[in-house]
């Protein structure tokens with residue numbers, strides 16, 4: 241059994257798969273500049289940010305014809321402080337990624353396969369940046385509209401909160417289409 245050292249930021253994918261390698265680690269979200277760019281402006285203290293954790297394994301899958309396929313399994317969990325789109329406070333959104341990737345030799349092959357393959361196709365590299373892939377996947381896993389699952393504003397109709405009052409005022413303003421529907425009703429009378 242060979243024992244090679246693997247570095248997540250500069251991973252030799254083929255060697256990693258050949259060794260049936262496993263890597264895992266923690267990530268400080270401060271180092272993920274693209275991810276933290278989307279954090280809630282009020283979440284300024286990095287010591288309150290959750291840590292990330294990831295694990296990756298790779299394997300070669302023999303084919304009846306041709307070279308074996310190179311597969312990587314990535315699991316990565318964290319949570320990110322985003323802005324709740326309802327109460328505008330910080331909401332910790334958990335992110336969990338569990339995906340398989342298949343590596344092919346060239347960009348052209350990847351483009352050709354990407355449209356019909358179920359799995360994600362990446363181009364093989366001797367210096368693959370696994371942490372950049374983890375960041376990509378976490379960016380994709382983020383909800384489009386972050387909201388507290390139990391956001392106070394979701395079920396308070398009272399004027400306990402100023403924002404809640406504004407919210408109910410806003411919801412009393414007729415929607416343009418509602419106004420249009422009313423007009424249509426009026427003319428049909």
Ligand SMILES: [Zn+2]
Pocket residue numbers: 324325326327328329331387388391392393
């Ligand atoms: Zn909220």
